[in-house]
């Protein structure tokens with residue numbers, strides 16, 4: 525989970541239950557963590573979600589007077605990644621004194637914890653609305669594991685919030701369709717709305733103030749076009765500016781932000797058509813265009829929001845050189861220094877070898893396209 529601005533959903537979710545503040549509860553957090561009584565809880569579930577990367581980028585918010593809805597300023601289009609997963613267990617129990625969240629064996633505190641509690645509050649409110657009063661008054665214990673570097677621009681918040689809402693709704697016995705799950709995930713993190721689905725996924729900007737139409741939907745299955753992705757890790761540490769903070773700085777100060785928003789629909793249409801026709805050259809052109817335009821908009825903020833390091837730039841040049849030589853590959857890059865090379869299967873070996881040889885590339889991750897988020901196990905009466 526990365527270090528992002530917390531919105532006020534926890535206070536606005538409609539949950540009537542009185543939650544203790546996190547400052548009142550630190551002792552309970554540790555003493556309860558391995559509480560054996562939770563092992564027998566009737567309200568628990570485990571779910572798994574894949575990370576995704578956007579080919580047409582989400583950058584910026586709309587309707588800032590409703591931050592808890594986390595509405596995107598632009599639509600986005602992504603591919604879901606098979607090899608990058610978050611697995612999350614959620615257990616609701618009346619024995620807990622506060623929500624407890626561990627990510628990769630680390631207890632979350634303060635802002636990070638509050639952000640998860642905000643999503644759990646939405647699910648507790650839904651449980652109350654569906655007359656699940658047994659859950660609506662319970663705190664939750666959450667255990668989450670990423671199998672890839674966390675908060676380094678590899679979409680850990682996308683898979684994290686998708687897995688969280690999938691597991692928490694299953695644990696609570698709350699019945700939601702995928703569109704409603706996507707909406708719930710979006711309120712945690714915009715890109716998470718897309719990780720509810722597999723394959724090629726569209727998250728429209730939507731027009732409505734209540735965000736009911738800013739919900740992701742699958743465009744094409746994995747089988748339609750089984751692309752490969754090679755990820756060059758150039759720095760596995762936490763990123764210096766969170767996506768949320770970078771977006772806000774861009775919106776407030778970048779002279780390019782308005783044109784970024786205005787041009788987005790044309791890019792989405794071009795990418796959607798390229799995917800439908802399996803036109804790699806067209807998808808490569810519009811994806812690199814969207815990526816570089818997003819970064820140009822962020823770079824034009826005051827101060828500029830800059831996510832690349834020298835190895836990131838060297839990777840992008842190497843990928844363009846490979847494409848000039850006839851290999852089917854293009855780059856994309858998010859709010860961090862890692863570079864993702866999207867390619868046809870026959871180009872994967874040469875792309876991997878080329879990126880591995882670049883000074884500053886620490887590690888490569890290779891992935892195909894992945895499926896939808898899913899519940900692995902659940903128990904509720």
Ligand code: 2P0
Pocket residue numbers: 528577578580581582583594600681682712713714715716767768771857858859
């Ligand atoms: C994307 N990114 O479309 C873009 C491209 C990063 C660059 O979505 O504030 O973690 O939690 O909604 O989803 C990362 O932003 O931001 C992201 P919030 P999120 O994938």
